[in-house]
Amino acid sequence: MQFVKGMIVRSKAGHDKGKFFVAVRIENGFAYLSDAKGRSLDNPKKKNLIHLAPTKTVLDTDNADISVIRSSLAEFNSKVTSPKEVL
Numbered sequence: 538m539q540f541v542k543g544m545i546v547r548s549k550a551g552h553d554k555g556k557f558f559v560a561v562r563i564e565n566g567f568a569y570l571s572d573a574k575g576r577s578l579d580n581p582k583k584k585n586l587i588h589l590a591p592t593k594t595v596l597d598t599d600n601a602d603i604s605v606i607r608s609s610l611a612e613f614n615s616k617v618t619s620p621k622e623v624l
Contacts (some may be wrong), residue, residue, distance in 0.1 A: 559573070568579035568586055578598070
């Protein structure tokens with residue numbers, strides 16, 4: 538699956554393994570991620586694409602309010618118990 542801006546992704550590696558983020562920007566084999574809490578849209582985390590698992594959900598990050606992003610990610614974090622359920 539192709540990574541696109543606004544896609545909700547799951548971290549497969551690192552100290553944030555298993556957490557969900559929204560891809561703010563994709564460039565040069567890296568995704569810039571925000572969780573709308575510790576990592577804002579203005580200060581995203583840079584992560585290699587091989588360490589991410591894409592989902593089928595894409596948010597409109599250009600027009601989305603920070604509360605919409607936060608609630609969408611909270612929904613993913615609370616519902617998903619197994620990585621296989623997302624894909």
